[in-house]
Amino acid sequence: MALIGFIVNPIAGMGGRVGLKGTDGVLKEALELGAEPVAPQRVEVFLRRLDSIIESRGIEKRIEWLTCSDGMGEDSLRSFASDYWEYEVDCESSAPTTAEDTKNACKILLGKNVSLIVFCGGDGTARDIWQTVGEDVPIIGIPSGVKMHSGVFGMNPEATAEIVAEFISGEMDVAEGEILDLDEEKYRKGEWHIQLFGTAKTPHEPTYVQVSKVQVEAVGEDAIKEEIAESIVEDMEDEPDTLFILGSGSTVGAVSQELGIEFSLLGVDTVVNKELIAKDVNESKLLSLLDQYPKVRLVISPIGAQGFILGRGNLQLSPEVIRRIGIDNITVISPPAKLAQTPVLRVDTGDKELDEMFYERQYLRVVFRYKTMKLVKVGK
Amino acid sequence: MRDPSGFMREEYQDLVEKGFDWKLRVLEGPSAPRCKVDGKDVIMLCSNNYLNMSNHPRLIAAAKKALETHGAGSGSVRPIAGNLDLHFEAERAVAKFKHTESALIYQTGFAANAGLIPQLAGKGDIIISDELNHGSIIDGVRLTKADRAIFPHRNMGELEKVLQDSDKKHNRILIVSDGVFSMDGDIQYMDQIQKLADEYGAMTFVDDAHGEGVIGPDGRGIGAHFGIAGKIDVEMGTFSKAYGVVGGLIAGSQDLVNFALNKSRTWLLSGSHPPQVAAAQIEAIKVLEEEPEHVNNLWDNTKYFKNELISMGYDCGQSETPITPVIVGESHKAKALSERTFELGVFALPIVFPMVARDAARIRTMMNAGLTKDDLNEALAAFEKAGKELEII
Numbered sequence: 026m027a028l029i030g031f032i033v034n035p036i037a038g039m040g041g042r043v044g045l046k047g048t049d050g051v052l053k054e055a056l057e058l059g060a061e062p063v064a065p066q067r068v069e070v071f072l073r074r075l076d077s078i079i080e081s082r083g084i085e086k087r088i089e090w091l092t093c094s095d096g097m098g099e100d101s102l103r104s105f106a107s108d109y110w111e112y113e114v115d116c117e118s119s120a121p122t123t124a125e126d127t128k129n130a131c132k133i134l135l136g137k138n139v140s141l142i143v144f145c146g147g148d149g150t151a152r153d154i155w156q157t158v159g160e161d162v163p164i165i166g167i168p169s170g171v172k173m174h175s176g177v178f179g180m181n182p183e184a185t186a187e188i189v190a191e192f193i194s195g196e197m198d199v200a201e202g203e204i205l206d207l208d209e210e211k212y213r214k215g216e217w218h219i220q221l222f223g224t225a226k227t228p229h230e231p232t233y234v235q236v237s238k239v240q241v242e243a244v245g246e247d248a249i250k251e252e253i254a255e256s257i258v259e260d261m262e263d264e265p266d267t268l269f270i271l272g273s274g275s276t277v278g279a280v281s282q283e284l285g286i287e288f289s290l291l292g293v294d295t296v297v298n299k300e301l302i303a304k305d306v307n308e309s310k311l312l313s314l315l316d317q318y319p320k321v322r323l324v325i326s327p328i329g330a331q332g333f334i335l336g337r338g339n340l341q342l343s344p345e346v347i348r349r350i351g352i353d354n355i356t357v358i359s360p361p362a363k364l365a366q367t368p369v370l371r372v373d374t375g376d377k378e379l380d381e382m383f384y385e386r387q388y389l390r391v392v393f394r395y396k397t398m399k400l401v402k403v404g405k
Numbered sequence: 406m407r408d409p410s411g412f413m414r415e416e417y418q419d420l421v422e423k424g425f426d427w428k429l430r431v432l433e434g435p436s437a438p439r440c441k442v443d444g445k446d447v448i449m450l451c452s453n454n455y456l457n458m459s460n461h462p463r464l465i466a467a468a469k470k471a472l473e474t475h476g477a478g479s480g481s482v483r484p485i486a487g488n489l490d491l492h493f494e495a496e497r498a499v500a501k502f503k504h505t506e507s508a509l510i511y512q513t514g515f516a517a518n519a520g521l522i523p524q525l526a527g528k529g530d531i532i533i534s535d536e537l538n539h540g541s542i543i544d545g546v547r548l549t550k551a552d553r554a555i556f557p558h559r560n561m562g563e564l565e566k567v568l569q570d571s572d573k574k575h576n577r578i579l580i581v582s583d584g585v586f587s588m589d590g591d592i593q594y595m596d597q598i599q600k601l602a603d604e605y606g607a608m609t610f611v612d613d614a615h616g617e618g619v620i621g622p623d624g625r626g627i628g629a630h631f632g633i634a635g636k637i638d639v640e641m642g643t644f645s646k647a648y649g650v651v652g653g654l655i656a657g658s659q660d661l662v663n664f665a666l667n668k669s670r671t672w673l674l675s676g677s678h679p680p681q682v683a684a685a686q687i688e689a690i691k692v693l694e695e696e697p698e699h700v701n702n703l704w705d706n707t708k709y710f711k712n713e714l715i716s717m718g719y720d721c722g723q724s725e726t727p728i729t730p731v732i733v734g735e736s737h738k739a740k741a742l743s744e745r746t747f748e749l750g751v752f753a754l755p756i757v758f759p760m761v762a763r764d765a766a767r768i769r770t771m772m773n774a775g776l777t778k779d780d781l782n783e784a785l786a787a788f789e790k791a792g793k794e795l796e797i798i
């Protein structure tokens with residue numbers, strides 16, 4: 026039996042149809058505007074697909090869903106039964122449901138030692154869950170929200186079913202997925218900015234390496250990140266006195282770990298000759314460092330589900346900073362499993378002309394293994 | 406106290422649990438079109454002995470004679486005291502057969518890739534590989550300090566983009582690819598790669614392990630197949646497959662051979678082939694030049710077998726060569742088909758996820774020139790019976 030937590034945010038996505046930027050805190054307004062629930066249909070598509078994958082693949086493992094009462098999971102599991110699973114209601118929900126219900130449910134599920142939490146919702150739900158479970162249990166979302174920038178969602182409910190099926194048959198690796206959400210403070214001031222909050226664990230297709238002609242070996246995400254980091258460190262050795270600006274996220278973080286220096290997961294750090302110069306720098310510090318160091322390299326990795334390399338989670342890397350660095354001096358790094366899910370790299374620097382300069386390139390080099398790169402499209 | 410070697414058992418156990426350990430099958434007697442595997446008489450559809458050359462009386466006689474004239478071993482590495490007249494003779498035969506200026510023979514194809522590739526590019530250079538290249542190429546590439554780039558399988562548009570991108574950033578550019586890809590049996594567009602390479606000033610290296618003795622006029626390989634023999638910088642191949650012996654080869658210019666033999670560590674630091682191997686290599690090439698029926702039979706058999714499978718309703722993919730995948734979908738189906746056909750007397754291995762996509766699990770069959778029409782009909786009947794029982798066709 027695979028013990029899996031199952032949490033549905035029944036109001037997720039309701040704001041979207043009526044033009045709101047989310048549903049959190051504005052449910053009443055959404056209802057008044059005529060919003061209807063979307064989560065139940067999404068969950069049904071997910072369950073149907075999961076049932077048919079388990080059947081066609083002949084997967085032997087059965088699922089025990091641990092879920093919440095009523096609209097937070099129970100209703101869906103009751104209305105779509107399957108030979109391949111059972112469910113148990115362990116957590117209560119209030120009416121209407123709140124973020125607190127989600128957080129309480131996560132605490133209970135952690136206590137029950139679930140191996141995975143499947144949820145249905147958007148960035149807000151992902152963040153609520155992550156706040157409680159952190160990196161203790163992998164999470165995977167059935168997309169149903171208004172915003173889905175976090176790297177913990179399947180592309181659609183069917184894709185989430187595929188991931189869950191592979192997870193229970195033991196074919197999945199676990200890797201980091203970024204939790205991104207709207208910066209509410211900025212939003213209240215009228216600015217639209219997606220902020221990086223941290224990293225959760227999420228199931229990932231492993232990277233396979235050929236061992237022989239009819240055999241491959243799965244290589245863990247951490248080993249791959251280390252390989253990529255080694256290449257960047259070798260570049261640092263080859264390029265003395267160059268200012269290396271290291272972007273946010275755990276892939277770039279591995280470079281600092283390889284160097285044995287401190288780093289900021291959510292911020293931007295700077296390194297010269299393999300030594301930390303300044304940690305978690307802001308835009309003006311970056312500009313002054315750029316005055317000081319004529320040679321520069323920016324190392325970044327796609328953040329979240331949609332392949333954004335700039336404009337999500339890293340405001341310090343302002344249009345002016347990027348222009349001063351120059352597109353040719355940007356090195357994009359990404360583990361292959363993540364790259365496979367983000368076939369297009371995106372930029373949203375806040376400066377249309379600068380974004381165009383990226384699009385004109387059509388392709389950027391992405392280092393995805395030790396010294397190994399491929400060209401990946403940049404697009405809208 | 407640490408357990409100095411406990412990891413061996415642990416890692417092995419882990420493979421066993423995942424079902425990834427090799428369960429070695431034993432061939433009792435020669436690798437022949439019909440042979441005995443684990444005590445069972447089977448039709449062999451998974452050896453690389455495409456031309457059944459390993460059983461050719463002329464090769465056996467040549468090997469025996471060399472044993473008598475030259476002894477059982479070569480006595481040394483080639484650069485010191487292990488360079489026999491037979492080694493040079495075999496190399497001259499390869500160059501003549503492949504229409505190149507010169508050739509060099511390594512102990513194995515693996516030794517050729519792992520020994521030469523790291524010498525062709527280093528710091529500041531770039532090696533560009535097809536994403537499906539063979540593991541021995543990948544290992545060769547791993548030994549260099551060069552940057553590496555990967556292009557999607559047989560995608561010339563993407564290869565050109567990588568060349569454009571690399572043009573200004575690197576000194577030497579080396580494009581490496583398999584000639585015939587052993588999983589799908591498809592052929593690399595080597596003519597187009599050569600054209601792009603000429604345009605961008607790149608070197609080309611093709612691993613023709615599954616093309617030697619199989620494609621091109623008289624089985625002369627991929628250079629001859631595309632009419633570009635002598636243009637590819639390095640045509641690498643092996644004697645372990647269609648030639649029916651063992652040994653790696655590279656064919657190209659005299660400059661290439663001078664460079665390769667002075668630089669390849671696998672060649673310099675490992676004992677040379679024993680005389681009987683060199684003599685069998687020479688004889689294999691002579692047979693190919695003098696007896697075209699082997700290559701012809703291989704292709705006749707391939708066409709018959711493939712067409713019959715397709716008319717039964719099997720999906721045989723994009724294969725253009727004697728490697729015919731029988732694609733059946735989910736992994737468990739491919740495994741069941743392989744087990745059932747083995748019971749029915751056919752030996753062919755399943756290839757399943759993650760070697761191939763989840764919905765493209767298959768049995769990979771490799772044709773042999775020595776199989777008769779009756780043998781093929783028997784194998785086909787097994788595929789038909791098993792396929793129907795398992796509701797695949």
Ligand SMILES: Cc1ncc(COP(=O)(O)O)c(C=O)c1O
Pocket residue numbers: 513514515516539541583587612614615643644645651652653
């Ligand atoms: C494409 C390819 N290259 C190289 C080799 C290695 O050749 P050898 O068996 O001579 O070491 C093989 C198979 O063994 C192969 O399939």
